[in-house]
Amino acid sequence: MKVASDKPFEIVYSLFNHEFLGILFESFAIQLDEKGRLSFAYQNISYQNANEFGEKIDDTDLELIRLMDSMQQEAVVKKFNAKNQKPKEFLRKVFDTANPTQSNKEVQKLIEGRLEITRSRILEKIKQKRLFEMGNDGNPVWKEISIMPEKASVLFHFRRNEDNTHYFPTIKYQNEKLDWQYKGSYLICHQPAWLVVDSRLFSFEKDVDGKKLMPFLNKKFIVIPKKVEESYYKKFVTQLVASFDVFAKGFEIKVEHSKPQPVLYLGDLPGNPTVDMFGRKISEEEEEKMVFDLRFSYGDYTFRADQAKPSNVELERDGDDYTFFKVVRDLSKEGFYGDFLKNKGLPVKHGRHSMKKREAYDWIINHRPELDDLGVRIQQTSNEKGKKYFIGSAKINLSIKEKIDWFDVEATVTFGNHEISFTKFRKLLLKGKTEIELPNNEIAIIPKSWFTNYGEIFSFMEEGESQVGKFKLKKHHIALAQELEKGNLIQLSLSERLQKLRDFATIDDYPLSDYFKGKLRPYQKAGYNWMRFLNEYNFGGCLADDMGLGKTVQTLALLAMEKERSEGTTSLLVMPTSLIYNWQLEARKFTPNLKILIYTGTQRIKDCSQFGRYDLILTSYGITRLDIDIMRDFYFNYIILDESQAIKNPDSIISKAVVQLKSNHKLILTGTPVENGTMDLWSQMNFINRGLLGGQSAFKKQFLLPIExxxxxxxxxxxNVMIKPFVLRRLKSQVATDLPEKVVNVQYSTMTDAQEQAYEEVKNYYREKIISEMAMPGMSQKSLTLLRGLMQLRQIANHPKMADQNYSGDSGKLEDITHMIQATVSEGHKVLIFSQFVRHLGIVKSYLEEKNIPFAYLDGATRDRQAQVNAFQEDPEVQVFLISLKAGGVGLNLTKAEYVFLLDPWWNPAVESQAIDRAHRIGQQNKVIIYKFIARNTVEEKIMALQERKMALAGELISTEESFIKSLSQEDISALLA
Structure with missing residues (x-):
């Protein structure tokens, strides 16, 4: 019968018993009569037509209707009815009551579980609605059921006597005993229980399971025979006592309410693998892990954190007497401890957590004070290998005191009450051992933080020759000691003067010598003061100022003072051959009183005895390498290396040669201390302060590998901390505020069609070749192929004629270059043109000759180097200077230039910066404008992008560059050849 939605009606819910599915619910709209009573006119509502009844249906109704729709037999069987049988027929086979062996128990269980969940959700939402029992005639409002607003309570009774135990429940509602047995009562839902008694619907506190009430609907009690009582008590009664209220006669129930005592159990993780994923045998120390297991003690009983229950019950029997011990757990407090440990990096709230042994020990050491404050105990479980680990407090006390030429080191290491020999402990730590056996046979784990904090300083200590167990530290390790003192890791006693090495800006101001005929800018004077201060303490130094800031003049000021203070001594200045003339000119200008010997050329007198007649010897790296057997016999006052990156490779002949030279003091000058990698730094630092960064192999392990x-x-x-006192680096942006503005532009050029075709052919060839070599073991062949391929691609991006003499086409980049040369020259400006390819300069040179444009030229083969510089600087007609990047990278002062053209990008951006700095330096009066020519859609464009990503390491040290090609990943290679 249809219900008119424009007349009064009410939404109600009705339950009925399905022959297979048990109790189901349906939703109805019931028409109201003229007196507002429910009539016999009704209509079933589904989720699909609910909107027809508009305002009468709220959100709760919609959810109830949706849930009830999901209970109907058509919806229930849909998921399981693969053969698309009629719902009734399908259910008859699944619930075959006539022949139970033919029924499908598995599907029955799935259906009943799903329906039970749905009933529970409906009953939770239906509390404010009207609920009825459906009549046999289908009348949805046959009998109304009142939903009781409060929860009833259940008390389970046990009465034990000589022969058996009686068990039965009683129910109370609002403190009144409920008469519910033998009344036709029935359960609508079991989990949790919802019980209908006399048309009243009851729910229960503590979510009582309906299966515990069902046996008593028509039975007063259950009898448990004497012979099975102990088993029944253990399996059933303990669970009942744990979860519900129980009244007992004949046995005792003791309830304990107390606060949990957290205990962290520490044990080994069994079954650790002995090989890693590559089949490499794992060492015992790598292999072993520790397991943390959080438990809570309540009196004599302990429970795992992941077995969180409101209460736990243990049964104890004494003769014929039974006692149930019920522990009521404080889950809120347990959760607090679990959350605390999780926030400290130990997620044990829901189970155990494993850590590497040393990490576990570090965690305990780091958090022990907090654990103690919270009352968290740590207890070890039995160990399969019989080891017992020390989990007490561990301390290391390191005291460093200044002596005349070194620091004395005093150290004690304690684990609890056990003091360990520092000599033995230091050896273990330097070998990377993580365990140490204590006198009581306990195993102590050396904290990981000790390796991090003390590893370097321990490795630099030297054992005293006269006193066993006494150690000393060289003074040039002062910065490392000061850093540890700052972190409260050591006690350091320093003189007031040595304290100044924390910041060279506080160094005293030293006078200049009368032998110095120049004026130092303020930052140059600070550099001079710094070198003088290092001189007093016999420390070597690295003056690493940016190009153009006057490293030469600062050094000459120092050498002038050395002539005044140490008359009769001789210093040695070693440099690239191309810089000797420049140093000679600068020395003549600023220190004319210095007696200088130019020790170069085939006519040089190979006799070191002559050196004593001079204040300063100027020579080259090449001569030093050749004449080391002669030069090492002379004791110099200062040995100064200019462009000291020449000794960046410690295994090179020149590096091995210069370390044989003897002197009172050492100084190096360079704008680029790091060119290829961190080992460059070691080689130069080791020259000025032997042992500052440890031995070569130790440095590689300690710094190079972790960094690179x-x-x-x-x-x-x-x-940085270790080298900072001995390296002075100032950037132009920091100190040379009077320099004119520098503007860098990128000029993108488009390849011509013929040029692009040549480029693609070479790119495709090398891409296929490199991909095929990727599968081959080893890197040398791949790197060689990659370098060869990238070289050809870069040449073609400039001009294909550089790679193929037979190429007859033109170049897009050359067109742009020649156009900009014409524009620059016609406006009267001077321009430096750099390329790393001499052949490229040759192509531009041919163009200039063809157009009769005067120019200066410099590459590695140029003999009259200074003449070319003078022509460009002094002749107004010479507006163009062609320079190869390597030949012109150092020693040139070209302040007349207003423009710099970089014809091709170099792997190392710092080298480009050096080229720019030939013009942008002290003395320049013009704005310097730089143009970088990049061929679009070529490897050049991709090199620029990669340059930015490959600068991080060197930038964070003391330089501005690092090896580009060594750092290329497989992804980088693919991108370059894409």
Whole structure:
């Protein structure tokens, strides 16, 4: 019968018993009569037509209707009815009551579980609605059921006597006993229980399971025979006592209410693998892990954190007497402890957590004070290998005191009450051992933080020759000691003067010598003061100022003072051959009183005895390498290396040669201390302060690998700390505020069609070749192929004629270059043109000759180097200077230039910066404008993008560059050849 929605009606819900599915619910709209009573006119509502009844249906009604729709037999069987049988027929086979062996128990269980969940959700939402029992005639409002607003309570009774135990429940509602047995009562839902008694619907406190009430609907009690009582008590009664209220006669129930005592159990993780994923055998120390297991003690009983229950019950039997011990757990407090540990990096709230042994020990050491404050105990479980680990407090006390030429080191290491020999402990730590056996046979784990904090300083200590167990530290490790003192890791005693090395800006101001005939800018005077201060303490130094800031004049000021203070001594200045003339000119200008010997050329007198007649010897790296057997016999006052990156490779002949030279003091000058990698730094620092960064192999392990392979920021910081007092680096942006503006532009050029075709052919060839070589073991062949391929591509991007003499086409980049040369020259400006390819300069040179444009030229083969510089600087007709990047990278002062053209990008951006700095330096009066020519859609464009990403390491040390090609990943290679 249809219900008119424009007349009064009411939404109600009705339950009925399905022959297979049990109790189901349906939703109805019931028409109201003229007196507002429910009539016999009704209509079933589904989720699809609910909107027809508009305002009468709220959100709760919609959810109830949706849930009830999901209970109807058509919806229930849909998921399981693969053969698309009629719902009634399908259910008859699944619930075959006539022949139970043919029924499908598995599907029955799934259907009943799903329906039980739905009933529970409906009953939770239906509390404010009207609920009825459906009549046999289908009348949805046959009998109304009142939904009781409060929850009833259940008390389970046990009465034990000599023969058996009686068990029965009683129900109370609003403190009144409910008469519910033998009344036709029935359960609508079991989990949790919803019980209908006399048309009243009851729910229960503590979510009582309906299956515990069902046996008593028509039975007063259950009898448990004597012979099974102990088993029944253990399996059933303990669970009942744990979860519900129980009244007992004949046995005792003791309830304990107390606060949980958290205990962290520490044990080994069994079954650790002995090989890693590559089949490499794992060492015992790598292999072993520790397991943390959080438990809570309540009196004599302990429970796992992941077995969180409101209460736990243990049964104890004493003769014929039974006692149930019920522990009521404080889950809120347990959760607090679990959350605390999780926030501290130990997620044990829901189970155990494993850590590497050393990490576990570090965690305990780091958090022990907080654990103690909260009352968290740590207890070890039995160990399969019989080991017992020390989990007490561990301390290391390091005291460093200044002596005349070194620091004395005093150290004690304690684990609890046990003091360990520092000599033995230091050896273990330097070998990377993580365990140490204590006198009581306990095993102590050396904290990981000790390796991090003390690893370097321990490695630099030297054992005293006269006193066993006494150690000393060279004074040039002062910065490392000061850093540890700052972190409260050591006690450091320094003189007031040595304290100044924390910041060279506080160094005293030293007078200049009368032998110096120049004027130093303020930052140059600070550099001079710094070198003088290092001189007093016999420390070597690295003056690493930016190009153009006057490293030469600062050094000459120092040498002038050395002549005044140490008359009769001789210093040695070693440099690239191309710089000797420049040093000679600068010395003549600023220190005319210095007696200088130019020790170069085939006519040089190979006799070191002559050196004593001079204040300063100027020579080259090449001569030093050849004449080391002669030069090492002379004791110099200062040995100064200019462009000291020449000794960046410690295994090179020149590096091995210069370390044989003897002197009172050492100084190096360079704008680029790091060109290829971190080892460059070691070689130069080791020259000025032997042992500052440890031995070569130790440095590689301690710093190079962590920095270059893992980008370890902590190691970069620590390395910076160690070298900082001995490296002075100022950038032009920091100190030379009077320099004119520098503008850098990128000029993108488009390849011509013929040029692009040549480029694509070479690119495709090398891409296929490199991909095929990727599968081959080893890197040398791949790197060689890559370098060869990239070289050809870069040449073609400039001009294909550089790679193929038979090429007859033109170049897009050359067109742009020649156009800009014409524009620049016609406006009267001077321009430096750099290229790393001499052949490229040759092509531009041919153009200039063809157009009769005067120019200066410089590459590695140029003999009259200074003449070319003078022509450009002094002749107004010479407006163009062609320079190869390597030949013109150092030693040139070209302040007349207003423009710099970089014809091709170099792997190392710092080298480009050096080229720019030939013009943008002290003395320049013009704005310097730089143009970088880049061939679009070529490897040049991709090199620029990669340059930015490959600068991080060197930038964080003391330089501005690092090896580009060594750092290329497979993804980088693919991008370059895309």
């Amino acid at each position: 392979k893992k980008s370890d920021k902590d190691k970069i910081i620590k390395l």
